[in-house]
Amino acid sequence: MGDPVLSKIAELALKRSRLLLVLATVAVVAMGALGAGAFGKLLGGGFDDPDAQSSRAAVRIDEKFGGETNLLFLIGSEGGGRQGPGSPAVDERGRSVTDGLKDDATVSNVVSYWDTRSPRLISENSGEALIALHVKGDETERAERAEQLIDRYTGERDGVEVRAGGESAVSIDVSAQVSGDLAVAEAIAVPVTLLLLVLAFGSLVAAMLPLVIGLIAIIGTFALLFVLGSVTEVSVFAINLTTALGLGLGIDYALLLVSRFREQLTAGEEVPEALRTTVRTAGRTILFSAATVAAALAALLVFPPFFLRSFAYAGIGVVVIAVVAALFVVPPLLAVLGHRVNKGRLPWAKTVRRSDAPFWGRLAGLVMRRPALTALPVLAVLLLVASPLLGVTFGTPDERVLPEDAAGRQVATAVQNDFPTDEAGAVQIVSTSAVGAAPLAAYADELSRLDGVVRVDASTGTYTDGRSEPPGPAAAALARPDAQRLAVVTDTAPKSVAAQDLVADIRAVDRPAGTEMLVGGTDATLVDSRQSIGDRLPLAIGLVLVTTFVLLFLFTGSVVQPLRALLLNAISLSAAIGAMVWIFQDGHLSSLLGFTPQPMDTSMTVLLFCVAFGLSMDYEVFVTSRMKELHDAGADRTTTVTQGLARTGRIVSMAAGLLAVSFFAFGTSQISFLQMFGIGSGLAIVIDAVAVRGVLVPAAMRLLGRGAWYAPSALRALHGKVGLSEEPAAAATAGADRTPAGV
Known part of the structure; x- marks a missing residue:
């Protein structure tokens, strides 16, 4: 979507503002009615690969033996x-x-x-x-x-x-806890967000507009989840991410529009022209910003578990809802309000309404004068925070994600600690066809000799360390004319390294000829889940990197800027995820946050990477747009960076702070991996907005020099045809003291 379409949106907002607002109200009411049934459509679980051996084993046992416990x-x-x-x-x-x-x-x-x-x-x-x-x-x-x-x-x-x-009880406990945690998180995030908006804008009316768009995005999110849940499998945990994204991005995008509109009014423009400039310039930034977030979330589609795919569906949808709400609700609201957008002004309003942020400009100037002295300590701290990644281990969620007083967790603990063996945690094996008594007995006997195996129950008997006992009354339930089932009871701790190694040993035992023995159960599911995600992770990362590079090239016309952005993003993400390993895997702060330390949840860590990456690029677009505008207008290297940071510093810090609040609120959750995701996402946003944008970006730009905007001639020609750039009229004022067109 380029300038002509954005210009048409602005004209529509000016000429049909009340009609657009009436249609928006009707749409919100309809979305609210749909969204009321969202929770009834969402599912627990979804962490497993449906094509994995353990999943196939579960399906076979369901079909032939009535299902696993x-x-x-x-x-x-x-x-x-x-x-x-x-x-x-x-x-x-x-x-x-x-x-x-x-x-x-x-x-x-x-x-x-x-x-x-x-x-x-x-x-x-x-x-x-x-x-x-x-x-x-x-x-x-x-x-x-x-x-x-x-x-x-x-x-x-x-x-x-x-x-x-058991599994079903834990899933019910988790779903109920998610619903309660969401209410608590929103009860914290919405008032804090409103307070921050009032402090930032210094005007009650201006502060309410972004919050209204954020709430519209949340309502739209629930409607979207209802629709998606009606046609495909969607995880109940998508509620938490998409509401945080909907609130955060809706507010961010409205914040850009409202801030720009007030700037243009302050510069002396009349309301119609101020609105046209706002939609044409800030609208372009919003579109590219949304594209970067959506591209990062789209990478989740390569993973088989519907837990991750549901976040891609819902997350991309929420980005679209936030953009549509920002571009088709904020402009008509601004057209109706005009200068009244500054109503309810508070005493510090004049200070807040300044278009630039001198602090960020001075900081950038200091960094560019002493890039090594200022950037190296920041880089060292981030690498130190990232160092726990060297010892990271991964797992899948179980009852330990619940608080200790949850019934499902208490029963699981009692079964593991107080009963002779954990029958429900046994490794389950099922054949894909009929198996004769002699080869089945030989197979079970070999399994029973493995280290860590307590006994093997089969239709031919019970096997312990190579010794067999005659089949008991329950043995008949383990045989069907076209299938055999075995239960391998072990003494290994659930989901431990020893348990995972034992699954590999079991799968390595020679199976009876003419059939496949599918190995399932809790530990096998963990092994398969890790492999499923690990096998596709390079593809997902590659897609994120390529799409991000292409988008940033189209935005900047440079091949160096995307590489610089990707490198700095990798550093900040490593620090954020490393901090989560230190907290949630190693157990620091566990007493304060009230969780049980355990390996990092594989799916949630991948989700954290994609979301934090997309949001980091969100702010990259904010900052780079102004720097490119100044560069194109002929500003020198220092001015390009210092003025670019000065004129986006307040927007980025405000937007990052508001979005971080939405995620940090989930730190109050009683589900440990939701705590990890919320705190990790919030921390990644803060690190990126402060350490990366404030220090590492100007240092990198200083070190890159003129090469920062380099592109081969062929790519420059390509960008001239398909890239999006600020119009000359906007860039012409870039070197002036007043705020130029851009973000």
């Missing part, structure tokens, strides 16, 4: 009293729950202590016993059915307590 009920005396299984009250409740579940058509594979009296299903202190089952259906159906079962059977009655755990 995904819900547990833990039954014992309230508060861990002495009366456990064997006492009349506990046994009566246990049998009642067992009978109810066995009669329920929505569940299968109900394995209860009160049926089997198996010592594996009673805690070592005999205080509690387990009922394990599989809830049928797809992601949505399982969630709804599991929630109904939990509501029906859990709770305390007559001194006996029933608690729910």
